[in-house]
Amino acid sequence: MKLAEVRNLAVGIVVALLAIAVPLVSDGYWLSIATTAMMYIALSTSWALFSGPTHLIALSTGAFFGIGGYLVGTGMSDYELDFWLMAAVAPFVAMFLALLIGLATLRLSGVYFVIFTLGLAEMIRNLVSWIQNNFLGSRGLYVLTDFTDAHIYWMLLAVAIVVFLTGWWINRSRLGFALRIIGNDEEVAKHVGIDTAWSKVTLFMTTGFFAALVGAIVAPRYSYIEPNVVFSPQLSFLVVIMALLGGVHRLWGPLVGVIPFTLMWEAITIFFPSSTTLFLGISFLLIVYLIPNGFVGMFESGLARLRR
Amino acid sequence: MDILISGLLLGGTYALMAMGLNLQYGVARIMNLANGEMLVLGGLSAFWLFTASAVSPLLTAIIIAPLSFIGNWLIYRYLLLPLVRRSKNQGQLEVDSILATFGMSFALVGVMVSIHGEYFTYSYLADPLSVFGSTVALNRAVAFVAAVAIGGALYFWLNRTYAGTAVRAVSVSAEASGLVGINVDRISAFAFALGGAVTAIGGTLISTFITLDASIGVLFTMKALIIIIMGGVGDIRGAIIAALILGLVETAVATIVDPGLTLASAYVIFLAVLLFRPQGLFGRRTT
Amino acid sequence: MKRRTLVTGVGKGLLAAGISGLLVTSALSADPIKIGVVEHKTGPLAGGEVVTHTPNIELWVSQVNARGGLKVDGEQRMVEIVRYDDKTDPAEHIKAVQRLATQDEVDFMLSPYGTGFNIAAAPIYAKYNYPLIAVSAITDKIPELAKRFPNMFFTLGTTTGFVEGVRDTLTKMRDAGAIGNKIAMVNVADAFGIELADKARPILTEAGFEIVYDKSYPLGTPDISPVVKGAKASKPDAFVAWSYPPDTFAITEQAIIEDFDVKAFYTAVATCFPAYAGKFGSKINGSLGAGGVNPDTPAMQEYRKAHKEVTGKDADYWASATYYASLQILEQAIEGVGKVDRAATIDYIKNNSFDTVLGAISFDENNNSERYWSVGQWRDGVFRAVADVGMGDSVAAVAKEGWN
Secondary structure, X not given: OOHHHHHHHHHHHHHHHHHHHHHHHOOOHHHHHHHHHHHHHHHHHHHHHXXXXXXXXXXXXXXXXXXXXXXXXXXXXXXXXXXXXHHHHHHHHHHHHHHHHHHHOOOOOHHHHHHHHHHHHHHHHHHHHHHHHHHHOOOOEEOOOOOOHHHHHHHHHHHHHHHHHHHHXXXXXHHHHHHHHHHHOHHHHHHOOOOHHHHHHHHHHHHHHHHHHHHHHXXXXXXXXXXXXXXXXXXXXXXXXXXXXXXXXXXXXXXXHHHHHHHHHHHHHHHOOOOHXXXXXXXXXXXXXXXXXXXXXXXXXXHHHHHO | OHHXXXXXXXXXXXXXXXXXXXXXXXXXXXXXXXXXXXXXXXXXXXXXXXXXXXXOHHXXXXXXHHHHHHHHHHHHHHHHHHHHXXXXXXXXXXXXXXXXXXXXXXXXXXHHHHHOOXXXXXXXXXXXXXXXXXXXXXXXXXXXXXXXXXXXXXXHHHHHOHHHHHHHHHHHOHHHHHHOOOOHHHHHHHHHHHHHHHHHHHHHHHOOOOOEOOOOHHHHHHHHHHHHHHHOOOOHHHHHHHHHHHHHHHHHHHHHHOHHHHHHHHHHHHHHHHHHOOOOOOOOOOO | OOOOOOOXXXXXXXXXXXXXXXXXXXXXXXXXXXXXXXXXXXXXOXXXXXXXXXXXXHHHHHHHHHOOOEEEOOEEEOEEEEEXXXXXXXXXXXXXXXXXHHOOOOOEEOOOOOHHHHHHHHHHHHHOOOOEEEOOOOOOOHHHHHHHOOOEEEOOOOHHHHHHHHHHHHHHHHHOOOOOOEEEEEEEOOHHXXXXXXXXXXXXXXXXXXXXXXXXXXXXXXXXXXXXXXXXXXXXXXXXXXXXXHHHHHHHHHHHHHOOOOOEEEEOOOOOOHHHHHHHHHHHOOOEEEOOEOOOOHHHHHHHHHHHHHHOOOOOOOHHHHHHHHHHHHHHHHHHHOOOOHHHHHHHHHHOOEEEOOEEEOOOOXXXXXXXXXXXXXXXXXXXXXXXXXXXXXXXXXXXXXXX
């Protein structure tokens, strides 16, 4: 291991330890912010695992997240199954689905891929509603557990840590190397003998796995699952926006996007309770114009200036 | 027969949603996530003028078109053009325009909520009309006629006039158009503004038969994106044909199979088209 | 030291901006009683909340403050509302409720709009001992929820209660010879719509009805006409749609266009909205829908008049009055306890009867008020209750005579 890697790992461990301690310091308001932030950290970082190196913007987070939440909801409510069982099953269902999607979308590029994933998420949402309506029936999807925000926070943190380790491992592995070449030029990658299809599909499955896991963990927090809340296109967009705000070319990019974003969101909610949405929109615009390369870009150019 | 007529009318509605975005994305290269809000804003104007002073939504459509044109031109000129100039490649512009227009959509929702937070519901031309023995709503028929007129006019303008040719040239390659002396920025601004005007007209007409509210825009944005991608970016024929296909498929499935599957079937068709033609029905294959 | 808090007065908007996001209002004679609420200002549920909840908060606050406030600790304390917007996002909602409880330290909180949001917020209300008088939460899980959240009260009834209201209405119409026994039923394929349809199938069948058309449609269907055409083609005697606001409007409009002439025509949520009558005028005379009120009691008449005067809008004919009643219950419980003591207030709500716009309201061992109207019918511009649970003042439904 190189010195820089040791340093990064040390920083990571310290940050993780600090994060573990959050519920011990605050069990109320700040914890609820941290829980929401942790949800987005896990989602955005795992999203960027795929979309960062491949430059393919996937709008399917909501679909995987929804599968997680929905399976937990229907399993616990309609079949009286255990939360842990459903939380364990859901990510694999999503992963299998991601495999199919990944294979189907290999030929798509650019905006066609973006909108394909969006259409796919919508199709899944509609199919799930239809299946529930006609075959499963429902007495309402209640997810009543004894989990507190602290439990959910720790579970999300654990997922986030695994996502980071996965990302770190991928970067060091042949797969990460292959992906960087694909991202730069897919033709070149093919010529040097990289199985571009398999590399992309593997990463997409990883993304789907984690998004569904997060959806399953968050379900007890929502307590009552409505397909239209968990299969949320808004969520897909927000995850993309936060990751882009941070920057997708560093593993920690989405992290530094999510945290200021969540705090800004909260500040706007407090400052402008009667027109939150309007001011959120305006602040998005300001960010795009004032921070052109995301927070990572701002960070790194600041660092570079310091070093000079 | 019912299926054919209702399906075509629904296709017309979809065309109204998508033609504007097709111009904006196809020519000006802006993936405008605030497109749905622009549509709802048109609907809000129609609702507001109708309930406050009984102005016909058809008249509102005529009033709103130039206003929306100017508004969208200003948006392009002062909010989006800086992003276009700043970006080094299409990928960067895509990211920036997603972020910026997502912000705009939020801001527009916020503005509309403060104007009218309830459903924009009113009754206009909600009368039966018999077409070849099939009963349809008059307001939907009016929207269909408008869609045909707008689509036809756009097609003629793009293919038969000098200005239209310039627009098409920019949509094929902004760089090459610049080289042959076309003012790309001006053409893009014009296309973006025109797209906004078409969308707002669509919104006024759609509000006569679909109950809108301030937050519903994202549904229209998604549908419009699906349609233009299915048709192939930048081709007006593609968007119209994709809209008609979706309208017919949805109506057929709702009537013959199960109304619960209408939207799902539309997405299945969309996905299937992309699987076999990754560049959309009329799209150009890019490398 | 008192924490500085964010406060907005109703209708006053923001008063002053302070540093670090914290605002302070000047104290009146006594410190105001702070009451928090998290609203959906945008998003899918915003259009319903702004009709059913928001104006009632405005009305209630203006009435209480006009009388000088609430009597607590032997003095009069004004009421102040602290509100946040969650954009119909459960994660945001939870955060905002936490903020109200621990940062703003509001004295009481009002209930949110929507079943899911009431249940998602309930653990936080329970943790900090806030009474949660839920209104827009219709569920069959009341006993289980009440056991889990002893601070949570229910006022608008159960899913089964609503379906049984429809069954009773249709049964009576059939017994009176107004309709036969064929029902066409459609539902929106979303949580509440699916749940209602699921309950309705056995309940209507057991009552001797034949369901001749039974289809769902997705939320956000842009063209409902195939559904209405299909229902009409099945030649039913009655039509039941478990619908949400936008599709309630769309289905009714399409039924008028198709001249779908059934003697009993039922659409669910939003049929009770004044905007529904505003859109369709006299054509909907005889249409059935979820909710209804008894408009003849003096309390209801006084309430509707005050609602119009203070907010400039007509109250809806269903949960508006119930939401106002929930505010009256809270008010009477606070004054009954005589101080700001939330645990005592919860006990007070459990053990007392309240005089509200709906009449006397009290809660059973499951914290449930078994008094609500379930089906209404438009009669000459008024949406009258034709079925109820525990009210006993609904009128008999009449056959609908076409769309005129």
